[in-house]
Amino acid sequence: MTDTDSPSFTAPHFDNRFVSSLPADPETENVPRPVAGASYSWVRPKPAPAPRLVAFAPEVAERLDFSEADCQSETFLQVFAGNQLLPGMEPYASCYGGHQFGHWAGQLGDGRAINLGELVNARGEHWTLQLKGAGRTPYSRGADGLAVLRSSVREFLCSEAMHHLGVPTTRALSLILTGDKVERDMFYDGNPQMEPGAVVCRVARSFTRFGHFQIHTARQEHDQLRQLVDFTLHADFPHLLPDGGEPDRDTYLTWLEEVARTTAQMVAHWMRVGFVHGVMNTDNMSILGETIDYGPYGWLEGYDPDWTPNTTDAQGRRYRFGAQPQVALWNLAQLANAIHPLIEAVEPLQAVLEVYREEYQRCWQRDMAAKLGLAEFEAGADDELVAELQRVLQLTETDMTIFYRLLADFDPRLDEETDDRDDQALLAPLEPAYYQPLDEESRRQAADWLRRYRERLVRDSVLHGTDVHTRRERMNRVNPKYVLRNYMAQQAIDLAERGDFSEIHRLQVLLRRPYDEQPEFEHYFAQRPDWARDRAGCSMLSCSS
């Protein structure tokens, strides 16, 4: 594991601030254990016996100054499979804890994530490269540190899809089959199978999670806590530092407020596009307000605030779609608790939570106005309009993505005084969104809502001069036409498991432009097929990955 021998490969520059600024675990033997008083442990990726490149993301490569030829090179394959280190890489696994499903779980840590280092690109940006599935670390507890192809395809495709949707997220550079076979009990029913192993190289400015701070506070390591907060401020929030000075108590509070705002923005985006994370434990919350850890996530098909794709959460439904804004707030409260030793007062921390509520409300109103094509949200009247819409969307199974996209084509006949179309005619353009035909009563209620919406559009056009064209453009910029429906990912996985990566590549192209009409891909703008309703991977997923 030394130097590169591929002449075409441009060797990047590394500046590993996390490991040079924070305390290392003095123990270097790679065995599972509690790691106290340290932020990370040195560890080496497990060699992959027969690596094979499945896909890479050209946009991420470009960000890192890798050329197309670099990504196709043997060096790239060996490095991002875990077989070779580039000069300047210093691999480590970091230590964090977390609340899982509402309970403090103690030390978790990078159990199957190995950070290779912080690449500095030509623009001077630091990007941490992290292999997911590259073998055991001191944080692996009883598990193998590996990842299977199906969950790696899901992470690779979805994190990039989210980025192109405008949702803050970690990125994915590459997806590589390792040649290893990995044993997984997908249904937790005592029937484990051997599955192909894979490694994704994830990329983010920082992989620090709420749980990184929590673990120090839980262990009363207040010096390490302050060190980590100060490091995070210097590395990722330098704009918050007082002029030339070191952070103080006010800086810490301003920082928490920024985390509250970016977290609110992230969740508002999820709600806008119909994304359900599935495992919003505090160890899965990024300090940068980015979506992180793509496990049993899912996309709403039928609009249902109570839906969760995660079978492990089927009982309590703690992380159901409609609960996400509240859960993020709960998680922020845990982060605020973790920072308490540096603040030593409760009120300013409560004020941080208020910042979250206000920011979420602001984003949600802005997004709902845009989803409906309105120039602005009128509190009161529009709250009612939206509440009524959410009720109407649940009269029968109604595809969220298709509904909002087709709503842009609803013709409100703005220059006519009245609209004498009957219910059926009004609703006709929305029919492809309904999984079953509406009964008469539901049709009446849905049409009533459309008439109220029409009145609202008339007012918007009088107040703001919005015409039909402007409205459609506005809506199509926030209501995606194409999302990574669960069955689409599963189809790509089924083929990939047979050695055919073409569907992964097709979905990469499709999901690069989710808001654009792409006539060659029109067949993806369709309801979930019947066969996918109850199939594993399509409607329900476990944490086994």
Ligand code: AMP
């Ligand atoms: P997750 O539910 O994927 O967010 O993982 C929770 C914790 O379990 C984290 O500390 C992970 O690193 C760890 N973990 C999950 N899967 C594995 C695995 N296959 N091997 C080792 N650690 C794992």
Ligand code: MG
């Ligand atoms: Mg996790």
